[in-house]
Amino acid sequence: MVFIKLSMPHFDRTLKQYVEDEACFMFVNRGEVSIRSQEDYITLNRNKGLLAKCLNYFFEPSEDQSKCDDGIESVGIFLYPSLVEEVFEFDISKSNYSLDFNLKQIEIDRLLENYRESINILLDNPELADVHMIKTKLKEFVLLMTKSQQAPSQLDFLAALFKPNEVAxxxxxxxxxxxxxxxxxxxxxxxxxxxxxxxxxxxxxxxxxxxxxxxxxxxxxxxxxxxxxxxxxxxxxxxxxxxxxxxxxxxxxxxxxxxxxxxxx
CATH class of the missing domain: 1.10.10.60 (Homeodomain-like)
Structure with a gap:
């Protein structure tokens, strides 16, 4: 699974279980949700997304319950070493680059907003999402994130995503x-x-x-x-x-x- 859309009604604190070698990005299409990890507590809504390395963290209802009356709809983008090495023909073990966070709140600018809409179209029309299209959209996402995080290269950005920071x-x-x-x-x-x-x-x-x-x-x-x-x-x-x-x-x-x-x- 690379792209997925999820709708959640009212919910309690929910664990996002650690999956080895899995990184992800989360758009919020509707509502608001808070994320709690070892050192972070951040809020996501339509204007703010989440870039996450592979670790345990919790989804929590927003402190402003009025923003969750209709529940939450989110879009997830999942990345795995085997997948990105196939798509980009990279060997991510060749990079020692690191990012100084495990979770990061990302502002949804015009480029990411347009990207979100293109993924929504694919998810709502699965007959359009052939393998070539999925690989193309994945490459586009990695390019956008590499530039927004000012990583030296796409290889460095991807390699860093699968290196969680140790927290005391x-x-x-x-x-x-x-x-x-x-x-x-x-x-x-x-x-x-x-x-x-x-x-x-x-x-x-x-x-x-x-x-x-x-x-x-x-x-x-x-x-x-x-x-x-x-x-x-x-x-x-x-x-x-x-x-x-x-x-x-x-x-x-x-x-x-x-x-x-x-x-x-």
Missing amino acids: FKSTIRHNLYANLSLDELAALCHLSTSSFKRKFKEVFNDSPKKYITKKKVEKAAELLKANDLRISDIAYDVGFDSLATFNRNFISLYGKSPSEYRLS
């Missing part, structure tokens, strides 16, 4: 502390099984994931209670608690008083 374990945790992720989801972002994630977490932070993350969320909430006039319920959700009751219980456990009492004191 601590950095992944730090960037996702307040995201209301389950342990299974955090483990997925770290490309670890849940059991391996727990062991790694204990080694790095000398505490269990649940205790450490809960404490950090409560400490962040205490800062917000002192620093502004946000409603307590808003603060609870902002730091990643899924219910006000759970937040209150953990806050009292750490500080010996309720959030409202803490704010007054």
Whole structure:
């Protein structure tokens, strides 16, 4: 599969599972969606696309729910080493070029907008999409991306797409502390099984994931209670608690008083 169009109604956080040696680009035709990875949290809509290397990341509903009332329609372009080596007659192992990102938000300029429309026509009229046409459109896409990312050559751009940047374990945790992720989801972002994630977490932070993350969320909430006039319920959700009751219980456990009492004191 090189080009695909997907329509999604309302959805919860959904994992884009790691596939070895697969890179992709995503256009959003309708609606808005957020993407969460090890170090990134970006928003996509009709004006912004996604260039992604091969790694785990999550699709999440937009924070502005009004932009998702009709669901989401997206177009994906998938790249694989064996495919690009066949189409371009490249040996991507010959390039050591790298790109300093795993996910990147791409502005949809006039060239990409016209390209998107041409792919929509092919997807809506599959009888037009013979092998020659698909290869031609794939070459056009790689040329557009090579120029927009200012890569030295198409070979260098393609080779770099299949080299994910390593992200430190601590950095992944730090960037996702307040995201209301389950342990299974955090483990997925770290490309670890849940059991391996727990062991790694204990080694790095000398505490269990649940205790450490809960404490950090409560400490962040205490800062917000002192620093502004946000409603307590808003603060609870902002730091990643899924219910006000759970937040209150953990806050009292750490500080010996309720959030409202803490704010007054």
